[in-house]
Amino acid sequence: MQLLPIVPVAGRLLIGFSAMTFLPIAFSAAGGETRSALAFAITGLISLFIGGALVLSTPLTRQLDITLHGLPLLAVVWFILPLFGGLPFVLDQSLPSLATAYFEATSAMTTTGATAFVTLTGVSRGILIWRAEMQWIGGLATLVAISILLAPIRRMQLPDFGPVNIEHLGRQGQWLPRSFLRTILPLYVGITVVCWAGLSIAGVPTFDSLCLAFAAISTGGLMPRDGALVHYGSSAAVLILTLTMMAGAISLVWLRALLSMKLTLTWSSREPFWVLAGMLIVGFYVATSLHNQPPASDLIRDASVTVEGFAAAVSLMSTTGFLVSSEAHGVLPFIVVLFLAFLGAGRFSTAGGLKFYRLGAMTRQLRAELDHLIYPSSAATKASEDAAERNDLIGSIWTYLVVAGVVVACVALVLALDGLDPPAALLAAVSAVSNVGPAYNLALSGEHEVPMLYAEMSERSHVVLALAMVLGRFEILALLTLFNLTYWRG
Helix, strand or coil: CCCHHHHHHHHHHHHHHHCCCCCHHHHHHHCHHHHHHHHHHHHHHHHHHHHHHHHCCCCCCCCHHHHHHHHHHHHHHHHHHHHHHHHHHHHHHCCCCCHHHHHHHHHHHHHCCCCCCCCCCCCCHHHHHHHHHHHHHHHHHHHHHHHHHCHCCCCCCCCCCCCCCCCECCCCCEEEEHHHHHHHHHHHHCCCCCCCHHHHHHHCCHHHHHHHHHHHHCCCCCCCEEEEHHHCHHHHHHHHHHHHHHHHHHHHHHHHHCCCHHHHHHHHCCCHHHHHHHHHHHHHHHHHHHHCCCCCCCCCCCCHHHHHHHHHHHHEEEEECCCCCCHHHHHHHHHHHHHHHCCCCCCCCCCCCCCHHHHHHHHHHHHHHHHHHHHCCCCCCCHHHHHHHHHHHHHHHHHHHHHHHHHHHHHHHHHHHHHHHHHHHHHHHHHCCCCCCCCHHHHHCCCCCCCCCCCHHHHHHHHHHHHHHHHHCCCHHHHHHHHHHHHHCC
């Protein structure tokens, strides 16, 4: 496979990335943060220069085929762009090294939400909005990535999702990210604006509202200030963020169909209902547990506690990882927090969401095997080709689980060698591969003390965790495809 068509596209991505620096430059300049504004100006110029050089030096000799070139293009987005995204942290002297800055930028771009900042007190507004902006772009990139990753298996019907390819297919049945963006981008932007406006009306400062809106719809989780969401003192704001996280987590394709009144399509797509049901069940448990705690109940407290409970559940299951309140997250045991965060959200969401789909596929296969054991002579059998396709699907799922387990073990080993306790090292590795960085803090902050913050880890640990985040966002197996010679000969 020729990589030449990717080069000018990568250049255009870098030019677009340089345009992202305008917003942090504006906020830095408005706040009199000269060093921060200069850091973003330098970053923008470097990105623009390199991007322009790639575009001008490499003619577009072959049309980009997303089936062939999609994975290398995603590698540029999640491996290369964070290098440029980390420059402002170093130039502004907000973070001590390029390795740590790369960790922070990768965490934002992959919407993982882990942070190397010990405190956000004194951090410039430019840096804060930069993290939020990278999260927002990363959430959008995740939506496009799912369409690219599923392109080679577009004919495979996913469990209980029906016609997933409605309105997003090219002439030959291939996924077209450009068409996908035209369909989804207005909804993505619209939800962001509505959330921003709603938070501002609810009493959250305008700047914080923008950062939180970016983080909620992208299910990123990086906050604009220290503390929990309840510190803003507005249950309405927590409710708005909860609804925004739900919108980002269930599936924007499904949500668009619902808003377009395509009720037949929305009803046939069962996975979003299962995701919502899980959020409601966990939210009800957390809210009920909070109600049983002192002080005595009253109408205002009951409403506030109910919102907190459901917000904590959605924060975990959407992989956002917002700290709603220490009480709400302290209700769930350590292992439950880890499981819910790992389970993730639905497909075609900003959280990626293939984990929930894999659980559904394995559950469906288990039911089929049990039916076969109970009714071995039943005439209701699948066609041989359907059975073969199902076996291939289950085989790929088990392969993913094995490879993911190996990756988690290797990452945990490196972290343990760098001084992290083995249980904490395992948790940090799972959090990175699952792209739920805050789970590391949330899972240990209740009954246990966090042994080592992300900021206290070594530079080697930061680089390894950053690579683990990219592996998780790439769904691991897709990234391993890049090392297959057959793929490159295509």
